[in-house]
């Protein structure tokens with residue numbers, strides 16, 4: 001090849017190989033820019049091209065990506081009319097990528113192209129991960145087997161709760177809330193995304209005191225209980241916290257995976273394998289990437305990345321039933337469970353505005369191989385945390401027993417009170 005220009009990055013007769021990473025983008029070309037011109041610029045800037053024609057020749061390996069498919073997008077009017085936007089597919093050659101480096105991959109497929117003037121908006125919608133690239137990552141260590149391996153549960157979702165107010169509780173109060181929730185029937189106490197190591201509730205004190213309450217709750221209930229403590233910090237500090245969690249006898253760590261960054265999650269994953277700890281992934285800040293349907297990176301792709309780098313549990317929303325917007329929970333959960341070249345699955349966590357009255361519709365949508373997480377829906381119960389936990393457990397047990405909430409509420413005053421308080425409303 002004498003030189004490469006944008007035109008060299010589009011070929012609608014191109015057929016990707018099994019080793020290629022294929023990405024689907026939604027693009028809205030800028031004024032005066034045709035769809036094909038915009039698509040070729042996306043492939044170029046995300047692989048090895050730029051705005052100017054480039055010399056090639058000796059010492060150059062051809063690592064071009066290729067835009068190979070352009071599909072129209074309906075304007076939703078029902079008339080069959082289409083928009084100026086298009087769905088395009090781009091194939092990336094295996095050799096473009098550093099195996100096992102998520103930052104390098106994302107710098108290609110979700111890097112400079114997100115800000116190109118050639119498009120008004122661009123969204124990375126989906127990826128088809130080839131075996132070579134996918135298996136260069138460790139993937140989850142446990143995945144959904146945590147339900148059985150840690151809690152001995154397979155007929156119902158596992159239940160988690162995050163103390164509310166999310167920050168500000170003292171260590172002692174936080175641990176007490178954990179005890180109340182665990183003894184009420186919840187399996188997991190969970191930190192919230194912005195609770196790490198603050199003066200009002202230091203990390204190590206919270207770890208030790210919460211696990212002491214965990215042990216007491218296990219003795220009283222005869223059920224395994226665990227704690228999702230938030231180790232989020234700079235990478236070195238995070239590894240120290242992971243070590244402390246293992247030393248104190250907990251089974252999990254929690255990481256804010258988006259704000260922490262994928263490379264740090266990969267490092268934590270390695271340490272967690274040495275220590276036998278599972279990783280609970282909170283997705284705080286995901287909506288900065290995925291909320292606008294025409295721009296950014298979809299939650300589906302973020303979930304794919306999370307699975308590859310090896311988290312065991314991931315927040316994927318509530319199928320529109322809770323307080324968060326724009327959720328493709330069912331599709332994402334299906335992807336997290338599907339075969340991915342032999343990598344383990346990920347346990348989806350439904351969270352954000354859930355309460356007992358929403359449980360039947362939620363589990364109809366998601367199935368029971370999930371974790372159900374409720375904060376306000378437990379601690380806002382009219383009779384407090386313990387009763388709130390009992391109500392959520394009763395709602396989930398009712399589903400496993402194939403009974404209605406109304407019938408279960410006849411024997412569970414806690415569930416009765418929750419239904420009377422919130423009914424089946426979707427909070428905002």
Ligand code: 3PG
Pocket residue numbers: 162164166192193315323351352353354373374375376377
């Ligand atoms: C989460 O961590 O997902 C939220 O803090 C859930 O809180 P909520 O159940 O009160 O909406």
